[in-house]
Amino acid sequence: MTDIAPDMWAKVPAGAAVPPPPPPAPTYGQEVRRRLWANKPAVISIVFIVALVLAAFFGPYLSPHTYFRQDLKLSNIPPAFETYAVPQEDGSVTRFFLNASNFNLYEVDAEGHVLGLLRGGRKDIIKKSQPYEFGDQAVTLDYSRLPARLLLEDGTELRPSGWSWNRTYLFGTDQLGRDILVRQLYGAQISLTVAFVATLVNFCIGVFYGGIAGYVGGRVDAVMMRIVEIISTIPLTLYVVLLMVVFDSGLLSIIVAIGSVFWVDMARIVRGQILSLKSQDYVAAARTMGASPTRILTKHLLPNSIGPIIVTLTMLIPSAIFIESFMSFIGLGVTPPLASWGSLTSEAVETLRTYPHQLFFPAAAISLTMFAFNFLGDGLRDALDPRLRG
Amino acid sequence: MIGYLAQRLGMMAVTLFAIITLTFFLMHAVPGGPFVSERMLAPEIAAALNAKYGLDLPIWQQYLNYLGSIASFDLGPSFKYPGVSINSMIAAGLPVTLQTGLLAIICVVALGVPLGVIAALNRNRWPDTTVMFIATLGVAIPSYVIATVSLYVFALRLGWVPTFGLDDWRGYFLPVFALSGFWISFVSRLTRSSLLETLEQDYMTTARAKGLKPGQILFKHGLRNSLLPVVTVLGPVVANLVTGSFVIEQIFALPGIGRQFVLSITNRDYTAIMGITIFYAAILMVMILIVDLLYVWLDPRIKLTKAAA
Numbered sequence: 001m002t003d004i005a006p007d008m009w010a011k012v013p014a015g016a017a018v019p020p021p022p023p024p025a026p027t028y029g030q031e032v033r034r035r036l037w038a039n040k041p042a043v044i045s046i047v048f049i050v051a052l053v054l055a056a057f058f059g060p061y062l063s064p065h066t067y068f069r070q071d072l073k074l075s076n077i078p079p080a081f082e083t084y085a086v087p088q089e090d091g092s093v094t095r096f097f098l099n100a101s102n103f104n105l106y107e108v109d110a111e112g113h114v115l116g117l118l119r120g121g122r123k124d125i126i127k128k129s130q131p132y133e134f135g136d137q138a139v140t141l142d143y144s145r146l147p148a149r150l151l152l153e154d155g156t157e158l159r160p161s162g163w164s165w166n167r168t169y170l171f172g173t174d175q176l177g178r179d180i181l182v183r184q185l186y187g188a189q190i191s192l193t194v195a196f197v198a199t200l201v202n203f204c205i206g207v208f209y210g211g212i213a214g215y216v217g218g219r220v221d222a223v224m225m226r227i228v229e230i231i232s233t234i235p236l237t238l239y240v241v242l243l244m245v246v247f248d249s250g251l252l253s254i255i256v257a258i259g260s261v262f263w264v265d266m267a268r269i270v271r272g273q274i275l276s277l278k279s280q281d282y283v284a285a286a287r288t289m290g291a292s293p294t295r296i297l298t299k300h301l302l303p304n305s306i307g308p309i310i311v312t313l314t315m316l317i318p319s320a321i322f323i324e325s326f327m328s329f330i331g332l333g334v335t336p337p338l339a340s341w342g343s344l345t346s347e348a349v350e351t352l353r354t355y356p357h358q359l360f361f362p363a364a365a366i367s368l369t370m371f372a373f374n375f376l377g378d379g380l381r382d383a384l385d386p387r388l389r390g
Numbered sequence: 391m392i393g394y395l396a397q398r399l400g401m402m403a404v405t406l407f408a409i410i411t412l413t414f415f416l417m418h419a420v421p422g423g424p425f426v427s428e429r430m431l432a433p434e435i436a437a438a439l440n441a442k443y444g445l446d447l448p449i450w451q452q453y454l455n456y457l458g459s460i461a462s463f464d465l466g467p468s469f470k471y472p473g474v475s476i477n478s479m480i481a482a483g484l485p486v487t488l489q490t491g492l493l494a495i496i497c498v499v500a501l502g503v504p505l506g507v508i509a510a511l512n513r514n515r516w517p518d519t520t521v522m523f524i525a526t527l528g529v530a531i532p533s534y535v536i537a538t539v540s541l542y543v544f545a546l547r548l549g550w551v552p553t554f555g556l557d558d559w560r561g562y563f564l565p566v567f568a569l570s571g572f573w574i575s576f577v578s579r580l581t582r583s584s585l586l587e588t589l590e591q592d593y594m595t596t597a598r599a600k601g602l603k604p605g606q607i608l609f610k611h612g613l614r615n616s617l618l619p620v621v622t623v624l625g626p627v628v629a630n631l632v633t634g635s636f637v638i639e640q641i642f643a644l645p646g647i648g649r650q651f652v653l654s655i656t657n658r659d660y661t662a663i664m665g666i667t668i669f670y671a672a673i674l675m676v677m678i679l680i681v682d683l684l685y686v687w688l689d690p691r692i693k694l695t696k697a698a699a
Contacts, residue, residue: 230405233675238667242416245655245663322532329534329637330652342534349538349641356542363535370530 035383042379045372052369056188065169065179067186068337073117075177076102076355077169082160083108084150086134094134097164098150101354103143105132112164171361175351178337184361187339191366194255194340195320201259202320203313206266211297213267214274225271228264236261240323244332251334258323262316269312273305307384314377318370325366341366398682402675409671410460414453417660443467465665470657476665479650486556487639487646491631493562494570498627502574503620506581507613513586521578528575534637537568541641554643565642569634573627577620584616591615614688621685625678632670 026034036042060067081097088094096107096118105118120141121131128144139158140151150158166172171180213224240257247253277283278301286296302309321341327333328342336343344362351358440446444455459466465476509521528536541564545553551560588594589612597607635648643649647666654662 230401230408233402233405233678234409234671238670239412241651241655242413242663242667245658245660246416246420318530325532326534326637330640331656345534345538352538352542353546356546359538359542363539367531367535370532371526374526374530 032383036379039379039382041375042383045376045379048368048372049376052188052372053192056185056192059185060182060189063179063182063185065182067178067183067339069178071173071177073177074106074114074169074173075175076351076358077106077114077166077173077177078355078357079166079170079172079180080163081108081166083112083162083164084158085161086137086139086158088134089136095161097160098141098148100147103130103141103148105141108164112167114166114168172357174347174358175355180358180361183339183344184365187341187344187362188365188369190251190334190338190340191321191324191342191369194251194258194324195317197255198258198262198320198324199313199316201255202263202266202316203309205260206263207270207302207309209263210267210270210272211274211302214271215278215293215297215301217275217278221271228267232264236264237323237326240327241330241332244327249332249335251338254324254327254333257327258320262319262323266309266312266316269308270302270305273308274301277301277304311377311381311384314373314380318373318377321366321369321373395683398679402679405675406668406672410457410668411453413664413667414456417664418449418452420660443469460668465669466661468654468659468662470654470659470662476662479662480647480666480669483645483647483650486644487632487635487648489556490562490565490569490638490644490646491628491635493566494573494631495624495627497566497570498573498577499620501570502577503581503613503617505574505578507585507608509578509582510585510589511608518582522582525575525579528571529579531571533568533572533634534641536571537564537638537641540564540567556644561642565638565644568638568641569631572634573623573630577623577627580619580623581616584619585612588612588616618685618689621681621688624684625681628677628681629674632674 076099078099081099083095083097086094086096093110094107095110096105098105105120107115107118109115118132121133123130128142130141130143132139132141138153142149142151152158169179169181171184174180174183209224209228213221239261243257243260244253247257274297283296283300286300291299324333324340325342325345328340329346331346333342334340341362345359345366348355348359348362437446444452447455456466463477465480468474468476468479505521505525509518512518541553544550544564551563552558555561556565594607594611597611602610632648635646636652637648638644639646639649640652647669651663651666651670653659654666
């Protein structure tokens, strides 16, 4: 107890200013929010995830390109290129760039918009060269020695005039001439959808299963937990693979496959929480007042165990993203032309030797997203339950 | 001990039975038979093929036959490669998978634990922050991304290692690195937090007060107690290395079981998928059992009867 000074017992004159009451102690929710906002990586992660979700779901509508339209004439275009300029007699300038891996010339304008593939003369297979005509100027593409060179009529080498960003296809195009940026956003959309929905399915099954096992207890609990034990010894990735083989690849089946398999951890955690909470007095009170088990479970037990559930949920999302991309990588995920980060990565691996930049985007996207969810999960864990801080 | 072992083995048998049953009926739930995707077969030939592989029998009889052949360690013939048995497929791939897998486990222990110890002993100084930064990277980046990026950098760009195959000893670097990257990071994080906790225990102060050498304190009292959680994750490590090997063997074109498995998936070779799944499951369960026994042996505080209950 605080010491009460004698003068505090003195009578307060009528009409004197009443000191304001102390501010109410922060509620649990406010405390959690304060701790979460104080955690820089977690806040950055939230911003990143929100931005990613917005970009993934609205970005594709803002682009003139679609994820499925192919243009084989404009395949494997890089996101940045060195332009060459050939001045014409009438004062205009023809600009183009050389794709050093497939020996094609593409016409571009001064800002870096790709105008199209340039048609050259007949290729000389023996001498490995191809003539091009630009008005009155003739340029020969010589690829007998690598890197390929462009030669003018007098035999001097044509020098590039400088680097330019690709304004038509910001991230370039893939091997079928599809815009990589749009496919990337579209892939994010699929990957995130699969991850969120599968996590939600896992959440529902896990809460339902763990809730019943924990609340009913006794023999039912023993049997249910034995089943969980058996399931957790089975390598689950193998089962997702088997389910995908049975269902045939597709968006819905991968959601079902992931959603039906990874609920075991959630069930365990919910059961543990419920077991420790159900002997609390307020549960006994609710029971005495005649609340049904469903009501006790949904109104009392689950809300009080929400912390660990949310943390498990946040940790489930990156593993769902990972499993989905893993499946797509080995060819069991979504079917082309649909894209996901996994299938984009495996497509990029095919052209790794010649167009390594195509690997960069999906690899960076999935890694950053995994980071964000991991940091967010850690942050939430620390904020919801500071005792668990690792 | 014997009782515990018997109980665990019984549990394993039940699990394996469940896996076999589940796998069998899942694979038979696939619409159409194994020969449907082939060129149109004359009905007589299809009937002969079905009879040869016992597919004309009722499903329960096929199931019993399958159980019987597995009991005699025969996983049956492949439907895609005539005359090749699943057993020989596994036997061909096992050495490769085992080599890379064992090397990866060795890397996990030999790199993950020391890194964690270094981080814990230099808490909040640069070695700690460096190790933890790399470990955070390693936990978040998927193994196939590590594999493809390192393939590009070290094999294609720098040319230090071959791009595929294991003919050269340098060929082991990238697959093992990609396989173990996640778990090295995970184990070093775990070792760090567990050792930090142990360092604060009273018996550590006692050991210091007795005037023991720092090395003795660290190895005899600190590490021995803080490595227990690390041993617990070794079971999942094995499981994960196995599934990781699907992609890694695919990327580096290693002729192991993982690649065989992915190939049978693309080929829709149902008996091979079934057989390899069951084989994997059995291996994993044995590994997890070994890890559990190791755990009991390392930590005398755990009573076997208690663990079994």
